Amino acid sequence: MRAAQHGKRVVIVEKHLLGGTCLHQGCIPTKSLLESSKLYERVKHMEEFGIEVNQDSLFFNVAKAFERKKAIVNQLYQGIQYLIKKNKITLIQGHGHLVGKPKHFEIGIENGSTESEQTIFSNHVILATGSRPNIPKGITIDGIKLFTSDEILAHPLRPDHITIIGAGAIGLEFACYxxxxxxxxxxxxxxxxxxPLEDEEISRQIGSIFDKRGIETMPGYQLLVEHIEHVEGEPMTYTLQDRNGEKSMHQTDAILFAIGRKNNVSALGLTSVGLADEAAFLQTNAYMETDVSGLYAVGDIAGSYQLAHVATQQALIAADTICGISTLPYQPERVARCTYTHPEIASVGLTEEQANAAGYDIKVGKFPLHFNGRSLIHGDSEGFIKMIVDKKTDMLLGTHMIGQGATELIAMSGFAIFMEGTAWEMGMNVYPHPSISEIFGEAAMAVSGMAIHS
Structure with a gap:
């Protein structure tokens, strides 16, 4: 879309659906289901707000929640299709691969029919092939008892017991759901x-909250995939092993593998233009160009955070660069990372451990949500905000938050880092009252021991 806005003729080659993982098998469907389950959980505690609820009449209709999820995805999908047409972008359905670069890039396109195979030529190519769920060797995903996020989002499921392998963003979100x-x-x-990628204090907090809510957490364990046994109509048995080699057997109705995602870098014809095709990701410069002039890579395959907003930012940078428009380089320290658990987790910039490892002399400011009026009014006061600041310059290095509204508010610190903001400036900003955003000012003032409400 950005390249078309700059007047370029644009072709998209897409094997599946416009919008990719985020729209169809990731961000949007998972957050839709989480919104439904969170509302269900909230209704069960409405008496705290003076609303009497007959618990016997409460029922979570998983099928209807999936219908709502599907409707949201379809609405956004139609919007993307409209924008492609509006920007006069040509869409070719099929699998594209590089054939070579005698003068221009030669791209072969396969769509399953030999008669329909075609070749197109282009001065510039952006590779944005994304990723897929990582599956352990020896595991066959069946969508009945063994799942990745793809299968779990395909059909309504409500097991009596589920085991989730992996406690990153995907695993934590499905645990909440x-x-x-x-x-x-x-x-x-x-x-x-x-x-494990978050600040250690955030990790401890979400672990404590999960334990309190009855979610069994087993850090320091790994699944022995060769010991999974399941008979139709009966719970599965499997074996876990801890760091000391001690093994324990467990039962479950379903196993969800949430152990990260594998980049789609194979079958792209990279060797035809002089690049290796066995790498985990493609190396680029800060403007997303690979070692091959005119060939760009964005999103998951470019090796940074596997997040939709990262792919979008990188794509804009690549398109502007191709069109000769002045733009900023990609800066990973400005990327907000969000996990839509309950409570939410959000962070941007360096953790305390990373800042220390990088040699910074730091100051830390923290503020708990249970001192924030809006959080108490909302009924969600678990969590805190933590700011990491360079003691020498007072510049914000990172912000980490767990609590209600974290994923919406973290952009405030992202903008502060972008503008090279200081803790003093964030502390002196005027925040509306009552609002959760006030905690940013309090944490910024806490850096120098001057927070008002703690």
Whole structure:
């Protein structure tokens, strides 16, 4: 769309559906289901707000929640199709691969019919082939008892017990969803804490909240895939092993593998233009161009955060660069990372551990949500905000938040980092009252020990 706005003739080659994983098998469908399950959980506690609810009449209709999810996805999908037509972009359905670059890039397109195979030529190519769920060797996903996020989102499912392998964003979000539905949930993580990429204090907080809500958490364990046994109509049995080699047997109705995603870098014809095709991702410069002039890579396959908003930002940078428009380089330190658990987790910039490892002399400011009026009014006061600041310059290095509204509010710190903002400036900003956003000012003032409400 950006390249078309700049007057370029644009062709998209897409094997499946416009919108990719985020729209059809990721961000949008999962957040839709989480919204439904969170509302169901909230209704069960309405008496705290003075609203009397007959618990006997409450029922979560998983099929209807999936219908709502489908309607949201379809509406957004139609919007993308409209924008493609509006911008006069040519869409070719099929699998595209590089054939070579004698003068221009030669791209072969297969769509399953030999008669319909075609070749197109282009001065510039952007590879944006995304990723797919990572599946352990020896596992056959059947969509009945063994799942990835793709299969779990395809059909309504409400198991009595589910085991989730992996405690990153995907695993944590599905743990919340199924627990709110009423399923018993066990989440297994090979690292020694949940949310292992987040600040350690955030990890401890979400672990404590999950334990309190009855989600069984097993950090420091790994699944022995060769020991999974299941008979139709009976619960599965499987074996876990801890760091000391101790093994334990467990039962479950379903296993969800949420152990990351594998980049779609194979079958792209990379060797035809002089690039290796066995790498986990494609190396690019800060303007998303590979070592081959005119060939760009964006999104998951470019090796940064596997997030839709990262892919969008990188695509805009690549398109502007191709069109000769001045633009900013990709800056991963400005990327907000969001996990839509209950409560939500959001972060941007460096963690305390990363800042120390990078050699910064830091100051830390924290503020708990239970001192925030809007959080108490909303009925969600679990969590806190934490700011990491360079002691020498007072510049914000990172912000980490767990709590209601975190995923909406984190962009405030992202913008502050972008503008090279300081803790003093964030503390002096005027925040509306009552609002959750006030915690940003309090945490910024807490950096120098001057928070008002703690």
């Amino acid at each position: 199924f627990q709110q539905l009423g399923s018993a949930v066990r989440i297994v993580e090979s690292e020694d804490r949940l949310a």
